[in-house]
Amino acid sequence: MSDDFPQxxxxxxxxxxxxxxxxxxxxxxxxxSASLQSYSQLDVGFTDIGLQVWCRRHDGNVAHIDFDGNTLQTDFRCLEKK
Ligand SMILES: [Zn+2]
Structure with a gap:
């Protein structure tokens, strides 16, 4: 992996x-299921106040993070390791 890869x-x-x-x-x-990750059916997305994790299997909230009006830096790049 190159040294300039964003860690x-x-x-x-x-x-x-x-x-x-x-x-x-x-x-x-x-x-x-072999793992909890493969069993879970989680949606993750932005809301009016922040970011929410939602369980599709149970149709319920898992977490809702309130950004309290702050704009946070986010990097949406999906880089693959060489
Ligand atoms: Zn669930």
């Missing part, structure tokens, strides 16, 4: 955001 575009997720209902069902062995 902030690598996967740097340290704490997954999960639906608590999906997590409970997965941990109880109620699914055939």
């Amino acid at each position: 902030n575009l690598l996967n740097s997720i340290s704490h997954q955001i999960v639906c608590s209902k999906c997590e409970a069902e997965f941990l109880a062995g109620l699914t055939d």
